[in-house]
Amino acid sequence: MVGVRPATHVPESDFETVGSTPRKKTISSPYLHRLQRRHFLLFDVLPIAGTAAALAFLTVHPIGVTELALLFSMWVVTGLGVTVGYHRLFTHRTFKAAPSVVAVLAVLGSMAGQGGVVSWVALHRRHHECSDREGDPHSPNLAGGGLKGRLRGLAHSHFLWMRRHEYPNVVHYAPDLIRNRALVRVARLYYYWVALGLALPALVGGLVYQSWAGAVSGLFWGGLVRMFVLEHIIWAINSFLHMFGTHPYESRENSRNGGIFALLTFGESWHNNHHAFPDSSSFGLSWYRLDPGYWLIKILALGGLAWDVKRPSEERMKASRISRNGKPAPSTTA
Numbered sequence: 001m002v003g004v005r006p007a008t009h010v011p012e013s014d015f016e017t018v019g020s021t022p023r024k025k026t027i028s029s030p031y032l033h034r035l036q037r038r039h040f041l042l043f044d045v046l047p048i049a050g051t052a053a054a055l056a057f058l059t060v061h062p063i064g065v066t067e068l069a070l071l072f073s074m075w076v077v078t079g080l081g082v083t084v085g086y087h088r089l090f091t092h093r094t095f096k097a098a099p100s101v102v103a104v105l106a107v108l109g110s111m112a113g114q115g116g117v118v119s120w121v122a123l124h125r126r127h128h129e130c131s132d133r134e135g136d137p138h139s140p141n142l143a144g145g146g147l148k149g150r151l152r153g154l155a156h157s158h159f160l161w162m163r164r165h166e167y168p169n170v171v172h173y174a175p176d177l178i179r180n181r182a183l184v185r186v187a188r189l190y191y192y193w194v195a196l197g198l199a200l201p202a203l204v205g206g207l208v209y210q211s212w213a214g215a216v217s218g219l220f221w222g223g224l225v226r227m228f229v230l231e232h233i234i235w236a237i238n239s240f241l242h243m244f245g246t247h248p249y250e251s252r253e254n255s256r257n258g259g260i261f262a263l264l265t266f267g268e269s270w271h272n273n274h275h276a277f278p279d280s281s282s283f284g285l286s287w288y289r290l291d292p293g294y295w296l297i298k299i300l301a302l303g304g305l306a307w308d309v310k311r312p313s314e315e316r317m318k319a320s321r322i323s324r325n326g327k328p329a330p331s332t333t334a
Helices: 032-057 067-093 099-111 117-130 147-156 183-188 189-207 212-238 269-276 293-300 313-319
Strands: 017-019 023-024
Touching: 032 147, 032 212, 067 099, 067 189, 067 293, 067 313, 099 117, 099 183, 099 189, 117 183, 183 189, 189 212, 269 313
Parallel strands: none
Antiparallel strands: 017 023
């Protein structure tokens, strides 16, 4: 599989020297690969089957306002849990938040079924370290040239990489998280949070319709279909937005912006902006670029629940912007 090296081959760059002892940045073992395959089947393949079953179930229980409301609301809260919690807070530390906000964002992000918070953060930090180079767990640009190589790369980065991959050493990539006991306690309950994200819409559907068919319909649309929709939106950031779109800012990888998808992705589709300024809580960078994730952070800040909200200065953005001739725009600062 593209981007996955056998366990017997670990480049020298994948070691970190701690004192006199080298420490591996990634871990590869049959046990971890079994866990990865199990997670892939449960939370990546099962939502596909669940979506097909939901469509078939329409012949028994037609979709109504309840199902649409469950699909939308669960998609929004879990999507914000990923982009604001997993990504902007826990991975990049673009703002600080009250303990209650930290816990809620960790739970909502976990309910998305994208992996436990510590593992997700370690993987994403590894992605930024090796982006579009050897070691990147989900680059679409390492499968060779031509149409065949591009299609193989897209399939790998969008979906197939999750079947089996080297596991980033959380001691190296997420030491700040594993020192946070409250967050670790939330992370250990990951499978329970995913189950809660499926049980809640089933309960609502059953109560509204007063029937088992309503509960099953709620499970499908607020649970499995919601998970399917959100997953493919997130995975499209990894795949398509490292191959297609605009590239306004200088960055060392092939990240792209896809502004037309900004609302659908909660602002994540300003992907080149993010790679150019990973410490920024705003991915849109300007008020007119839609970024719902940043809107939530600003609301939390207004309520005193978030602070130290980071954004790059105008001078820094101007210095990194690529001019029409394809080169960084000249800086006006000394």
